[in-house]
Amino acid sequence: MSEIARFSVVGPETDVAASPTDQFEAFFEAEKDQLYLALCLVTRNRHEAEDLTQDAFLRLLERWDRVAEMEDPHGYLYRTAMNSFRRRYGRALRTAKRSIQLVPADDEIAEIDERDAAVRSLAGLSPRQRAAVVLVDLLGFRSEEAARMLGIRASTLRMHASRAHAALKETMSRE
Amino acid sequence: MNEYRSVLERAGSNFAPLDLELESLLRRRDRKRRNQRIAAGVVGIAVFVAAVWVVTSVGSLDRSEAPAVPGPAETGPAEPNCVVTRCTETGPAVTATKPGYLIDLNTGEMTQLPKSIAGCCYAASPDGTMVAYISLDDAGMSQFFIARVDGTDVQQVTQRGAWGPFDWSPDGAAIAYPSGWEEDVINIFVLDLATGETSQVTHEKPPTGTCGPTVGVPCGPQGAVFPQFSPDGASIVYTVYRGGDQDVRIVPVTGGKSVLLVDGATVGTLSPDGSTLAVGGCGRRLGSGLCIAHADGTNLRALVSGPQLFGPKWSPDGTRIAYNDQADGPTGNKVFVVDVATGETTFVADGFLDDWLDDHTLLIEPVPE
Numbered sequence: 095m096s097e098i099a100r101f102s103v104v105g106p107e108t109d110v111a112a113s114p115t116d117q118f119e120a121f122f123e124a125e126k127d128q129l130y131l132a133l134c135l136v137t138r139n140r141h142e143a144e145d146l147t148q149d150a151f152l153r154l155l156e157r158w159d160r161v162a163e164m165e166d167p168h169g170y171l172y173r174t175a176m177n178s179f180r181r182r183y184g185r186a187l188r189t190a191k192r193s194i195q196l197v198p199a200d201d202e203i204a205e206i207d208e209r210d211a212a213v214r215s216l217a218g219l220s221p222r223q224r225a226a227v228v229l230v231d232l233l234g235f236r237s238e239e240a241a242r243m244l245g246i247r248a249s250t251l252r253m254h255a256s257r258a259h260a261a262l263k264e265t266m267s268r269e
Numbered sequence: 270m271n272e273y274r275s276v277l278e279r280a281g282s283n284f285a286p287l288d289l290e291l292e293s294l295l296r297r298r299d300r301k302r303r304n305q306r307i308a309a310g311v312v313g314i315a316v317f318v319a320a321v322w323v324v325t326s327v328g329s330l331d332r333s334e335a336p337a338v339p340g341p342a343e344t345g346p347a348e349p350n351c352v353v354t355r356c357t358e359t360g361p362a363v364t365a366t367k368p369g370y371l372i373d374l375n376t377g378e379m380t381q382l383p384k385s386i387a388g389c390c391y392a393a394s395p396d397g398t399m400v401a402y403i404s405l406d407d408a409g410m411s412q413f414f415i416a417r418v419d420g421t422d423v424q425q426v427t428q429r430g431a432w433g434p435f436d437w438s439p440d441g442a443a444i445a446y447p448s449g450w451e452e453d454v455i456n457i458f459v460l461d462l463a464t465g466e467t468s469q470v471t472h473e474k475p476p477t478g479t480c481g482p483t484v485g486v487p488c489g490p491q492g493a494v495f496p497q498f499s500p501d502g503a504s505i506v507y508t509v510y511r512g513g514d515q516d517v518r519i520v521p522v523t524g525g526k527s528v529l530l531v532d533g534a535t536v537g538t539l540s541p542d543g544s545t546l547a548v549g550g551c552g553r554r555l556g557s558g559l560c561i562a563h564a565d566g567t568n569l570r571a572l573v574s575g576p577q578l579f580g581p582k583w584s585p586d587g588t589r590i591a592y593n594d595q596a597d598g599p600t601g602n603k604v605f606v607v608d609v610a611t612g613e614t615t616f617v618a619d620g621f622l623d624d625w626l627d628d629h630t631l632l633i634e635p636v637p638e
Contacts, residue, residue, distance in 0.1 A: 123291075131286075135284075206283045212283075217384070227277065232273045232277040262273060
């Protein structure tokens, strides 16, 4: 695969002869907003989304020499971010057990809920249902790829997406 | 355009772009590297001090297999006795979690668990030789492991994700554990250690749009968690989360109809003689604190008062209950022990209580940094 194709997610204007740092910066600038937005929708907490975004990019930065050689650094970024999300969600039980708030509550989310029916419609979904529709419907990942990111089977992911669709349809029809 | 995509795009338009520069990321990386270097230095000093201590007191050393110096040893070299595929060239795959430690209530002596069993939510076997715990597999997924307390014989039990905490059956032949990442709801299963077979005990259903700010219920983990065997091994006391409610219930270990014990409490456990139930959070009627009740949940009364008391564990002899107190916040979690007969409480250590190893030894996890 050519260097251009390998970095196609960054954009055709990317200078493939640039230093690794420049390449990472271009990738970072091209991807950060979409990743953050996806994580906002999945977590419904901007603090947590920012933390997960930083974590994911930091992990990529630490192994950028290998990631840059991958066919799909974009997919690797989302796999990394979703893996962190998955682990945090797993730790939520310990949070319940111990009353720990790992990240501050996003107080403004209620205001956003109030003014926008689309955001409100996502509130009734479980985090995994939100992750399923964000990865598949918004970001266009195949079910198999999205399932791998979330550590579940493709059939399970399709089930989550299907339930999410039904819930979204019902909520939006009521609004 | 996919109709769901347009809903998601509309929802996303409410969030302002992330104000994050590459410089901040690089600073965060530098901070992380500096912390790793400091931790490595601390470990080096700890190893040196331990070596000097061993040389100068070899005649009285009686537990050479476990490091006696508590500290951030997770960044140290690989454990030579690391026995499973989780080991990598840089050490066990789990480096994010500090190992727990044992504390002897009689002497105050603390002994760190080996790095090869670093994880969380330790549950000790009835004979005190084994622990069940949660750790991460190579893919970073939480899995359920069992191992000897000395860090050997590590076995990964689950392959598709697991939750903690667990409980060993009184005869040590089975472990109850919560699981259910795939199904979007958590249920309690029992693993037969002799056959490796699992059986499902509870049958909670996934939530269906009943959570979220519009209905005032957070979309947290849902289902059955915190299993605790009854002393005869025939039933399991557990906590069920449905919507925003949580109740302590009891169910036969073979499954079937569950019975409510205390509504609104967090974690419940029966005394070794089966006569008394201890619950963290005293339920909807009494509110916060550590309470005890008859085994059927009646006659609920406060044993210790406090706003953030949870995770009660009976000592094997049934005279004391250990519990967590989080009145000083998450990073200030403290472990206490209360004498059930007198109500006298004693501070034990900073950290999270996991289990009793024997009548005078507690398994504790360090507080997160």
